[in-house]
Amino acid sequence: MSDQTKYANQIAVVKQECPDADEGEIGKEFARYEEDFLIPPEDALRSVIRKFQVSTGAEVTTNTSAPVREEKKVGRFSELGPEDRNVTIEVAVVSYTPRTQMVRGEEKQIAFGWIEDNPHEATSERVRWDYKDWGNKGESMIPGSIVRLEGVSVNEWNGKRSLNINRTTRVTVVKEGGGTAPPTGNETLTIARASEVEGFVNLVGRVMSAKPDVIVRKDGSGEIPIVRGKIADDSGSIGFLSWKAFEHEEGALVKIVGASVRKFRETPEIQINDGTVIEAYHDTSFPDITKLSESDKVSIADLRNGMRDVSITLQVENWAQRTYESQDGSSKVVRSGDVMDPTGRCRLTAWCDFDPKPGETIMIEEGRVQFWQGSPDLVIDSLEQVSSLADAPWEKIDPDNHWVEVGLTEMTRGGSRRGISTGGTIVAINSGSGIIERCPECRRMLRDGACSEHGAQIGEEDLRLRFVIDNGVSNANLFLGKESSESFLGMSMDDIKSEISSIGKEAFISNLRSRVLARKMAVHGRCAVDGQGAMLFADKIEVVDPNPAEEAEVVMKKWEVVL
Amino acid sequence: MISGTGSRRARQSAIRIFAQEYSESSLIERGAGEYDPSFVITKLGAKVNRCLVCGGLERMERRDGDSGPFYRGQVRDPSGTHYFDVAPFQPELHPDAEELLARFETGDSILVSIVGRQKSNESEDGGIFTSIRAESFTEIDLEAYKSWMVEAADATLRRLEAYASSQGAELNEEGLRVAGVPDDLVPGLLKAREHYSEFDTEAYRVWILKAFSRALGRAEETPEVSIDDNAKSVDSAPVKSVESADPRDVILGIMSSSGGDLVEYEDLQAACISAGASAEEAEDAIEHLRDITMEISEPKFGFFSSSS
Numbered sequence: 001m002s003d004q005t006k007y008a009n010q011i012a013v014v015k016q017e018c019p020d021a022d023e024g025e026i027g028k029e030f031a032r033y034e035e036d037f038l039i040p041p042e043d044a045l046r047s048v049i050r051k052f053q054v055s056t057g058a059e060v061t062t063n064t065s066a067p068v069r070e071e072k073k074v075g076r077f078s079e080l081g082p083e084d085r086n087v088t089i090e091v092a093v094v095s096y097t098p099r100t101q102m103v104r105g106e107e108k109q110i111a112f113g114w115i116e117d118n119p120h121e122a123t124s125e126r127v128r129w130d131y132k133d134w135g136n137k138g139e140s141m142i143p144g145s146i147v148r149l150e151g152v153s154v155n156e157w158n159g160k161r162s163l164n165i166n167r168t169t170r171v172t173v174v175k176e177g178g179g180t181a182p183p184t185g186n187e188t189l190t191i192a193r194a195s196e197v198e199g200f201v202n203l204v205g206r207v208m209s210a211k212p213d214v215i216v217r218k219d220g221s222g223e224i225p226i227v228r229g230k231i232a233d234d235s236g237s238i239g240f241l242s243w244k245a246f247e248h249e250e251g252a253l254v255k256i257v258g259a260s261v262r263k264f265r266e267t268p269e270i271q272i273n274d275g276t277v278i279e280a281y282h283d284t285s286f287p288d289i290t291k292l293s294e295s296d297k298v299s300i301a302d303l304r305n306g307m308r309d310v311s312i313t314l315q316v317e318n319w320a321q322r323t324y325e326s327q328d329g330s331s332k333v334v335r336s337g338d339v340m341d342p343t344g345r346c347r348l349t350a351w352c353d354f355d356p357k358p359g360e361t362i363m364i365e366e367g368r369v370q371f372w373q374g375s376p377d378l379v380i381d382s383l384e385q386v387s388s389l390a391d392a393p394w395e396k397i398d399p400d401n402h403w404v405e406v407g408l409t410e411m412t413r414g415g416s417r418r419g420i421s422t423g424g425t426i427v428a429i430n431s432g433s434g435i436i437e438r439c440p441e442c443r444r445m446l447r448d449g450a451c452s453e454h455g456a457q458i459g460e461e462d463l464r465l466r467f468v469i470d471n472g473v474s475n476a477n478l479f480l481g482k483e484s485s486e487s488f489l490g491m492s493m494d495d496i497k498s499e500i501s502s503i504g505k506e507a508f509i510s511n512l513r514s515r516v517l518a519r520k521m522a523v524h525g526r527c528a529v530d531g532q533g534a535m536l537f538a539d540k541i542e543v544v545d546p547n548p549a550e551e552a553e554v555v556m557k558k559w560e561v562v563l
Numbered sequence: 564m565i566s567g568t569g570s571r572r573a574r575q576s577a578i579r580i581f582a583q584e585y586s587e588s589s590l591i592e593r594g595a596g597e598y599d600p601s602f603v604i605t606k607l608g609a610k611v612n613r614c615l616v617c618g619g620l621e622r623m624e625r626r627d628g629d630s631g632p633f634y635r636g637q638v639r640d641p642s643g644t645h646y647f648d649v650a651p652f653q654p655e656l657h658p659d660a661e662e663l664l665a666r667f668e669t670g671d672s673i674l675v676s677i678v679g680r681q682k683s684n685e686s687e688d689g690g691i692f693t694s695i696r697a698e699s700f701t702e703i704d705l706e707a708y709k710s711w712m713v714e715a716a717d718a719t720l721r722r723l724e725a726y727a728s729s730q731g732a733e734l735n736e737e738g739l740r741v742a743g744v745p746d747d748l749v750p751g752l753l754k755a756r757e758h759y760s761e762f763d764t765e766a767y768r769v770w771i772l773k774a775f776s777r778a779l780g781r782a783e784e785t786p787e788v789s790i791d792d793n794a795k796s797v798d799s800a801p802v803k804s805v806e807s808a809d810p811r812d813v814i815l816g817i818m819s820s821s822g823g824d825l826v827e828y829e830d831l832q833a834a835c836i837s838a839g840a841s842a843e844e845a846e847d848a849i850e851h852l853r854d855i856t857m858e859i860s861e862p863k864f865g866f867f868s869s870s871s
Contacts (some may be wrong), residue, residue: 409747425714427577427615427678428699470615472579472718473747510659517701518615518676518711533573548709552778555713559720563776 006157007031009083010041010048018052026052040134040164042085042153071150077117077127082156087163090148090174092119094128096141098199100262100271109136109260109273115163119146119174130160135167136275138200139258146175192235194261195268202257203270204281205231205238206292207248209309230309231256231270232292239264239308242272248280251289255281265306265371266415266530301343301404303376304415307369310378314339314348314364315392316356317399339378340397344404345419347377354383361392374528374535375416403524409474411527412534418526422536423544426516427475430466434508435497438462463493465512469521469536476534478523484538520544575600577615577678579711579718581770583642585611586837589691590758591683603681603693606759607722607767608729608752614695616645617676617703617711623667625660626827634660635829636667638675641712641777642770646694646833647677656697666702674708675700684834686816692834712774719771721745723764725752810835810848818859818869825866 004011004023007030014026029051033044073088074080080087094114111133116126132155133141140147150170152163165171188202210229217223227246230239231254240259248254257277259270272278287295297311319337326332336349337356348364349372356362364386367378380386403421406414411422432445437459439451446459465480465488486492491499500508525538556562588611590604600612618638625634631651637644649660666673679695686692703711725744729752732742739749813835817826828849835845852859853867860870 425577425615427613468574470577472615472714473576473745475574475576477574506655506658513659513699514701517678517699518617518703518707520710546706546710548706548713548778549780551710551713552716552775555717555720556775558717559724561720561771561775563772563779563781 007041010045013045014049014052017049021052021055040132040153040155040166042164043134043166043168075118077129077161080154080161082154082161085153087152087154088148088150089117089152090119090146091115091117092126092146093141093143095143096133096138096199098138098260098262100260109138110134111136111138111141113141113143130162131165132162133165135165135169137165137169137171138260139275140171140173141165142173142176145173148172148174188255190235191231191233191238194270195236195238198261198263200258200260201270202255203231203233203259204253204255204283204286205233206286206289207250207252207254208232208237208289208293208296209250210246210248228308232296234287234292234295237292237296238268238270240270240272244272244274244276246272246278248278253281253283253286254278263306266304267306267308267369299343300339300341300346300376301406301414301417303346303369303378305369305371305376308366310367310369311365312341312363312367312378313389313393314341314362314378315397316348316358316360316362317345318358319356321355336377338399340399340402340419342394342397342404344417345402346375346417347372349377349379350386351379351381352383354380354386356388359396361389363387363389371416375418375526408469408471408476411536412474412476412529414529416526416528416530420527421522421524422469422527423520423522424469424471424475425518425520426467426478427470427518428468429509429513429516430468430477433465433467433512434463434505435493435500436462436464461493461497463496465489467516467521469523474534476527476536478521478536478538478541480538480541484525484540488541516543520546572598572600575612577613578609578611579715580605580609580611580614580616581642581715581719581774582616582618582638582640582645583770584609584719584722584767585614585616585645585693586643588693589689590754591685591691592754601681602751603683604751604754604758605722606755606762607719607726607764608748608755609718609722610751610754611681613678613680613698615676615678615711616640616647616695616715617674617708618645620663620667620673620675623664625664628827629825632657634664636663638677640715640770641773645677647679647697647700648682648694649697653697656699659700663700663702674703674705676703676707676711684817684830685820686813686834686838687819688812688816690813690816690834690838692830692837694833709778709780713778716771716774716778719767722748722752723767726755726764729756810838810840810845811852813838813840814848814852815858815869818867821869823868825863825868828865828867831867 004027007027010030011023011026014021015023026048029048030041030044033039034041071086071088072084092115094116096111096113098109098111100109113131114128115131116128118126149165152165152169155162155164188204191203191205194201194203208230210227213226213228214223215226227242230237256272259272259276261268261270299312317338317340319335321333321335323331323333334349334351335354336347338345339348364378364380366385367380369376369378371377402419404419406420406422408422408424411420437446438444439446439454439457440460441454442451444451444453446457449459450456463482463485465485467478469476469478480488482493489496522542522544523536523538524540525536528535584605584607585603588603588605592602592604594601602610602612604610616638618640621637621639621644623636625632628651633651634649636647649656677695677697677700679697682694682696684692725748728742728744729739732738734753734756736749736753739753744752814831817831817834831849832842832845835848836842853861858870859867861867
C-alpha cells in the first residue's frame with residue numbers, strides 16, 4: 001500500500017491547511033514519522049502541517065484549524081467509524097506484547113496486543129480488536145484487566161480496523177486483572193525467573209557492576225550516555241542497561257520496579273527507562289558481593305550469544321595466531337584457540353598479545369560471547385582480562401577424550417555447545433539423506449542441478465545422513481557428514497553410490513529405515529540451539545543395543561516399582 | 564495466522580505411550596492456525612501430537628478409497644490396541660506398507676514400531692476415537708520391543724507421578740510447577756485436570772507391571788500376537804471415557820459429523836469399540852441402523868452414509 005492511500009485522511013487535512021503542498025511529499029513525511037520516529041499519523045499531524053506551512057510559505061498561524069475533535073464515547077467497537085479519533089471506550093485487555101525498536105540510535109518501546117469490547121460481559125459477547133500502544137502504557141494495560149481508554153483513535157488498514165493508543169491517551173484501570181502477566185504491582189521476581197519472561201518486572205538484587213557507557217547514534221548525530229552493569233541475587237545474575245542516570249554503586253542492594261526484560265541476541269537483559277523506579281533496599285540476610293561474584297562464575301555450558309561480563313576458568317587445548325590485512329591496509333594479528341572446562345569446549349579469541357600454552361589453565365574476567373559457526377566464541381580485548389592459574393580447579397582434562405554427557409532434553413534447553421555426547425531414539429529419516437550434490441561455489445545442496453545462490457552448476461558429490469533423534473520429551477535434527485556417515489554405515493561413499501544406483505534411492509532409504517528407525521543411538525558431536533530447535537552435528541554415532549532387563553531394573557528402581 | 568516464510572516450527576517430540584492411555588482420551592486440542600499442531604490430551608496430561616508406539620501387529624489390510632489405496636492396522640501392547648493408518652496421500656509409505664502387509668499375511672508374528680501423528684474422530688455425543696496416522700514404521704525384534712516397553716513404562720510412571728503431584732496443587736501453570744510437575748507436562752496436565760473427572764490410576768500400574776515383567780523375561784513372550792489374547796481382550800474391553808454409550812448413538816454421531824462423506828465400516832466399528840461396545844454389539848448396531856431403522860445406508864460396499 002502506498003503512503004498516499006495509507007495516509008489519505010491525514011493528507012486531506014494537511015491539504016486543507018497547505019493547499020500548495022505536494023501530496024506525495026506529505027505522504028512521505030507521514031511515512032517518515034511512522035517508520036523513523038514511530039509516531040502514528042494522528043500524532044504527527046500537527047508537526048507535518050507546520051512543516052508544510054513553512055516550506056510552502058503559507059502563513060503560520062498559531063491557531064490552525066487542525067482537528068480538535070469532539071470526544072466520542074462508545075460501548076462497542078461496532079459503533080466506531082474508520083476515521084474516529086479521540087474515542088473513549090472501556091475494554092478488556094487480552095494481551096500486551098512490548099517490543100523495543102532501535103530508531104536512529106534510540107530505543108523506542110512500543111507494544112501491540114488484543115483488546116475486547118463489552119468487557120463486563122462474557123467473552124462470547126465480546127468483539128476482539130488488535131491495538132498498538134505508542135505511548136508506553138504497559139503499566140496499565142495488564143492482560144486480564146479492564147481499562148477505560150480516553151483519546152484513542154481508529155486505524156484502518158487493509159480493511160481491518162484496530163485501535164491506536166497514543167501518548168496523550170489516558171488509560172484508567174477499571175478492574176485489575178489477575179492473570180499470568182508479569183507483575184507490575186509490588187511482587188518481585190527472582191533474577192532466574194525474570195530472565196525467562198519478557199515484559200515488565202520488579203526485582204531485588206545487588207549491583208555487581210555499573211559503568212557509564214555511550215551508544216553512538218548511527219547517523220552521526222551524537223552519543224547517548226547510558227550505564228551498563230550487572231545485578232545479582234542468589235538465583236543468578238542479569239545484565240542491565242540504564243537509559244537514565246544510575247546512582248547506585250557496586251555492592252548496593254536495590255529494588256527495581258518496572259524495568260523491562262528483553263533479549264539481546266540470546267541473552268536477557270533488563271532495561272531501565274524513565275518509568276523505572278530504583279530504590280535502596282534493606283535486607284541483612286541478602287548475600288554480599290563477594291559471595292555473589294563467587295557463584296556468578298559460569299562454565300562453558302552456560303555461555304549464550306550476546307553475554308557480557310563473563311568470568312570463567314578454562315583449560316587451553318590449542319592456540320594459534322593469524323595475521324590479516326585490515327580495511328585500512330595495515331596488518332593486524334588475531335589470536336584464537338580451543339578451550340575446555342568440565343562442561344564442554346568452546347573457542348577463545350584474543351584481540352591482544354595473549355599467548356597461552358596448550359594445557360595451561362587460565363581465568364578470564366569481563367569476557368564477552370559472540371557466535372562463531374553456531375558455537376559460542378569467548379572474546380577478550382585486553383591482557384588485563386586474563387590471568388594464568390597455577391592449579392586447575394579440576395583434574396587435567398584429556399582433550400582427546402573429552403566428551404561431556406548431556407541428556408537430549410538438557411541439550412535442547414541449553415545453549416550451543418561443542419564436545420558433547422548425548423542419546424535418543426531415531427524417529428525419522430529426513431529427505432536429502434544419501435548422495436547429494438553441492439554447489440562448488442558455496443557448498444549449498446543443489447536442487448535439480450541448481451544452487452539457490454549461484455544458479456545451474458556442475459555439482460560436487462557428497463554424502464550425508466539426516467535423522468531426527470528424540471527421547472519422548474525433546475528432539476533434535478541429527479546431521480552426519482561424509483566421514484561420520486561412512487563410518488556409521490561401514491561403507492565408503494563409492495560403495496554407497498553404487499548401492500543406490502543398483503537398488504534405487506527409495507530402497508536405500510527403506511533399508512536405512514529398518515536399520516535406524518526406533519533404534520537408540522549414542523551421538524558424539526556438537527550442537528547448535530536456536531529459537532526453532534536444536535541441531536546436532538555428529539562426529540560419531542553408534543547404535544545402542546537394547547538391554548531391556550537392565551533398562552527395566554533402572555526404571556523400576558527410579559520409580560520404586562516392585563514386581 | 565500464517566507465520567513468516569523464514570520461521571520453522573519446533574518439531575513435536577514423539578510421546579512414548581501405551582495404547583490404553585491413548586485410547587481413553589477424550590480431550591482434543593485443535594491448533595488455532597492452519598499449521599498449528601493439534602493434540603490428543605490424555606487423562607495423565609500427555610499432550611500427544613506425535614507418538615512412538617510398538618506392539619504385535621494384530622491386523623493389517625489395504626483398502627481402496629475414493630482418493631486411492633490406504634492401509635489400516637492395529638498393534639497390541641500390554642495395555643491394549645493402537646489403531647493406525649497410512650493415508651492415500653502418503654504414497655512414499657505405500658511400498659513399506661505393502662511389504663508389511665505381505666509379512667502379516669504370511670501369518671508370522673510381527674513386532675512393529677510406529678512413529679505417527681495423532682488423529683481423532685468425534686461423534687456428536689462427544690465420544691472420541693483416537694488413532695495414529697503413521698509417518699514411518701518398521702519391523703523390530705523382541706529386544707527392541709522390550710526396550711520400548713520399558714521406555715513407555717518410564718514415561719507413563721513419570722506422568723503418573725506428575726498427576727499425583729498435581730493433586731492438591733493450585734490449578735494454574737505456576738501452581739503445577741511449584742508442585743513439581745515437569746515443565747513439558749504442565750500445559751497438558753492443566754487441561755487434563757480441568758477436563759477429566761477424578762479417576763483411579765491403579766489400572767495403569769497393572770499394565771506397567773505387565774510391561775516390566777515381559778521386559779525382564781518373566782512372562783511368556785509376545786502374547787501380543789497370540790489369537791487367544793486377542794479374543795480375551797474383546798470380552799474384557801476396558802472402561803472407556805464414554806462409558807458404554809449406545810453404539811447406535813455413536814454411529815449416528817459420526818455420520819452427522821462426517822459432513823456427508825462416506826464412512827468406512829471399520830471406522831464405525833472401531834469407534835463403537837472405543838466407546839465401550841463389543842465388536843458384536845457394534846456389528847449389530849450398524850445392521851440395525853441400516854436394515855431396520857434405515858437411518859444409515861450403504862451406497863458402496865463397506866462404506867456408509869447418513870440416509871437423510
